[in-house]
Amino acid sequence: xxxxxxxxxxxxxxxxxxxxxxxxxxxxxxxxxxxxxxxxxxxxxxxxxxxxxxxxxxxxxxxxxxxxxxxxxxxxxxxxxxxxxxxxxxxxxxxxxxxxxxxxxxxxxxxxxxxxxxxxxxxxxxxxxxxxxxxxxxxxxxxxxxxxxxxxxxxxxxxxxxxxxxxxxxxxxxxxxxxxxxxxxxxxxxxxxxxxxxxxxxxxxxxxxxxxxxxxxxxxxxxxxxxxxxxxxxxxxxxxxxxxxxxxxxxxxxxxxxxxxxxxxxxxxxxxxxxxxxxxxxxxxxxxxxxxxxxxxxxxxxxxxxxxxxxxxxxxxxxxxxxxxxxxxxxxxxxxxxxxx
Amino acid sequence: xxxxxxxxxxxxxxxxxxxxxxxxxxxxxxxxxxxxxxxxxxxxxxxxxxxxxxxxxxxxxxxxxxxxxxxxxxxxxxxxxxxxxxxxxxxxxxxxxxxxxxxxxxxxxxxxxxxxxxxxxxxxxxxxxxxxxxxxxxxxxxxxxxxxxxxxxxxxxxxxxxxxxxxxxxxxxxxxxxxxxxxxxxxxxxxxxxxxxxxxxxxxxxxxxxxxxxxxxxxxxxxxxxxxxxxxxxxxxxxxxxxxxxxxxxxxxxxxxxxxxxxxxxxxxxxxxxxxxxxxxxxxxxxxxxxxxxx
Ligand code: SF4
Ligand code: SF4
Ligand code: SF4
Ligand code: SF4
Ligand code: SF4
Numbered sequence: 222x223x224x225x226x227x228x229x230x231x232x233x234x235x236x237x238x239x240x241x242x243x244x245x246x247x248x249x250x251x252x253x254x255x256x257x258x259x260x261x262x263x264x265x266x267x268x269x270x271x272x273x274x275x276x277x278x279x280x281x282x283x284x285x286x287x288x289x290x291x292x293x294x295x296x297x298x299x300x301x302x303x304x305x306x307x308x309x310x311x312x313x314x315x316x317x318x319x320x321x322x323x324x325x326x327x328x329x330x331x332x333x334x335x336x337x338x339x340x341x342x343x344x345x346x347x348x349x350x351x352x353x354x355x356x357x358x359x360x361x362x363x364x365x366x367x368x369x370x371x372x373x374x375x376x377x378x379x380x381x382x383x384x385x386x387x388x389x390x391x392x393x394x395x396x397x398x399x400x401x402x403x404x405x406x407x408x409x410x411x412x413x414x415x416x417x418x419x420x421x422x423x424x425x426x427x428x429x430x431x432x433x434x435x436x437x438x439x440x441x442x443x444x445x446x447x448x449x450x451x452x453x454x455x456x457x458x459x460x461x462x463x464x465x466x467x468x469x470x471x472x473x474x475x476x477x478x479x480x481x482x483x484x485x486x487x488x489x490x491x492x493x494x495x496x497x498x499x500x501x502x503x504x505x506x507x508x509x510x511x512x513x514x515x516x517x518x519x520x521x522x523x524x525x526x527x528x529x530x531x532x533x534x535x536x537x538x539x540x541x542x543x544x545x546x547x548x549x550x551x552x553x554x555x556x557x558x559x560x561x562x
Numbered sequence: 563x564x565x566x567x568x569x570x571x572x573x574x575x576x577x578x579x580x581x582x583x584x585x586x587x588x589x590x591x592x593x594x595x596x597x598x599x600x601x602x603x604x605x606x607x608x609x610x611x612x613x614x615x616x617x618x619x620x621x622x623x624x625x626x627x628x629x630x631x632x633x634x635x636x637x638x639x640x641x642x643x644x645x646x647x648x649x650x651x652x653x654x655x656x657x658x659x660x661x662x663x664x665x666x667x668x669x670x671x672x673x674x675x676x677x678x679x680x681x682x683x684x685x686x687x688x689x690x691x692x693x694x695x696x697x698x699x700x701x702x703x704x705x706x707x708x709x710x711x712x713x714x715x716x717x718x719x720x721x722x723x724x725x726x727x728x729x730x731x732x733x734x735x736x737x738x739x740x741x742x743x744x745x746x747x748x749x750x751x752x753x754x755x756x757x758x759x760x761x762x763x764x765x766x767x768x769x770x771x772x773x774x775x776x777x778x779x780x781x782x783x784x785x786x787x788x789x790x791x792x793x794x795x796x797x798x799x800x801x802x803x804x805x806x807x808x809x810x811x812x813x814x815x816x817x818x819x820x821x822x823x824x825x826x827x828x829x830x831x832x833x834x835x836x837x838x839x840x841x842x843x844x845x846x847x848x849x850x851x852x853x854x855x856x857x
Contacts, residue, residue, distance in 0.1 A: 273811070460750055476777055490778050
């Protein structure tokens with residue numbers, strides 16, 4: 222692993238080069254990760270709150286066409302979408318975001334290989350950054366991550382002081398990417414960077430580990446029927462705020478959209494398991510007919526099924542779903558409470 | 563707080579109400595969440611303060627909550643802790659025949675405002691914008707009321723200034739403004755879920771045969787969704803601001819709702835949920851109704 226130093230001015234130049242080179246640069250804004258048009262828009266602050274929405278839409282868009290079609294009397298012509306994808310650089314991803322594509326890749330490459338997702342991810346460079354924020358909703362440390370986790374990052378930044386960042390090259394992809402920007406880097410000081418991450422681990426900003434995910438998985442396996450779920454379900458409003466802002470929720474719905482009698486396209490749109498009609502069958506039967514059953518699905522999918530199938534927890538502990546829940550349902554509290562029942 | 567808890571405890575114990583929908587603390591004294599209680603000893607959980615942001619009337623139309631009121635073949639009352647502005651939603655639901663007045667027991671407060679967001683101290687800057695133009699800080703209807711009125715922190719009504727500024731824009735400019743806002747929509751439907759007046763068991767956007775509103779969260783799909791919601795809520799919306807607060811994408815939904823409220827108020831002298839004796843505006847007809855807005 223190589224380590225260098227970059228100052229803010231050079232980082233700005235590097236960003237300008239990325240944009241001028243015709244690539245997409247994304248950085249955290251207030252509500253969401255936004256496409257940066259001018260480097261003055263970049264706010265790189267390790268102490269900032271996670272954006273309200275994650276950046277998954279850049280690899281898994283909220284609505285995307287997967288095929289176009291034309292119909293005439295006897296025939297349907299299918300027109301494939303030319304999936305090219307542009308080099309996309311994410312600057313300042315938090316550790317609870319940077320790992321999201323690795324987690325998502327498991328499901329998008331399990332039986333069917335999702336070219337749309339894969340093509341975009343292949344073009345991604347994730348520049349992660351050590352996090353110096355924590356509130357009561359954060360719990361990355363309970364799901365195997367931490368504010369200094371480099372998982373999922375190709376390059377990892379550690380703020381050394383006001384003006385300088387340590388640049389850790391994590392992957393080959395990151396190394397290759399940085400090659401053309403060597404002129405902006407100076408010799409690293411691994412001791413200083415290490416001291417910084419070590420200090421981060423023992424600081425008050427390190428979220429306390431509140432549950433043991435393996436105990437939770439076992440509890441879930443034994444308590445499918447439990448009154449615990451009803452109590453949560455009666456308060457939960459069945460929206461998809463929690464699923465749609467989540468970096469790793471990935472349900473989608475396939476719908477056809479006609480433009481006219483002759484033409485249309487097939488769309489892949491975000492969907493959410495908390496919607497009442499998500500599991501509604503054509504017969505009228507709904508196996509998850511009440512919200513308690515749907516909320517149970519949310520927790521089981523994240524902390525049991527995905528772990529059983531793919532060996533990963535389907536949650537990075539970012540706390541977004543809880544921060545934004547209109548009725549203040551706190552997933553960290555709920556998952557911690559499971560095993561106490 | 564003790565008054566509230568004691569009262570609820572008594573009402574549950576003597577069987578006046580079968581359940582009470584109220585607020586409890588959520589992890590910090592500066593955040594609350596809804597709680598539905600049925601046992602007198604749970605009354606101790608209840609709180610009422612400037613962090614009681616939810617409009618709990620949203621629960622009154624939920625099947626499982628309504629079922630709580632069915633005790634041994636009779637229908638009992640459901641208790642609800644409601645800010646005076648939330649009482650408007652309860653009344654609007656009664657006006658729209660979703661509820662009977664005698665089936666709900668309204669516990670309200672003389673209200674001193676709420677914050678925009680949890681965790682902030684109530685000041686002129688942090689006060690919710692709806693409180694700045696509140697027309698009923700004392701509940702218009704209640705079965706029990708607590709609290710004393712105090713002065714609200716003062717602040718200019720920027721929301722009103724903003725909607726006035728729309729009147730000066732060209733329709734193209736207005737279109738551009740809302741296009742940019744609606745583009746952010748992810749169709750999570752949290753606005754609908756949090757809204758006490760969005761109680762349809764099947765929302766028009768969920769209908770697939772035929773599909774009236776495209777489910778895709780692209781420009782056109784978002785425009786149809788947000789506009790259809792605005793239409794369906796016009797002169798029905800009580801202005802509680804819950805949709806905007808629930809929106810994860812920070813779309814200023816209150817601007818639309820406030821504009822609709824202003825039109826209903828100025829052109830038809832109507833405000834939703836203020837009077838049990840009047841029919842709803844969209845449900846009634848008067849030959850004197852203005853029609854200059856019809857294109
Ligand atoms: S947990 Fe919160 S955000 Fe998720 S569906 Fe329920 S009310 Fe909506
Ligand atoms: S479930 Fe919640 S805390 Fe976990 S990754 Fe998703 S949004 Fe973050
Ligand atoms: S709008 Fe009025 S009644 Fe509602 S919270 Fe604000 S001050 Fe209270
Ligand atoms: S539309 Fe919004 S402001 Fe109006 S009643 Fe519904 S949630 Fe409240
Ligand atoms: S809450 Fe906001 S993002 Fe979600 S559907 Fe409503 S307007 Fe769109």
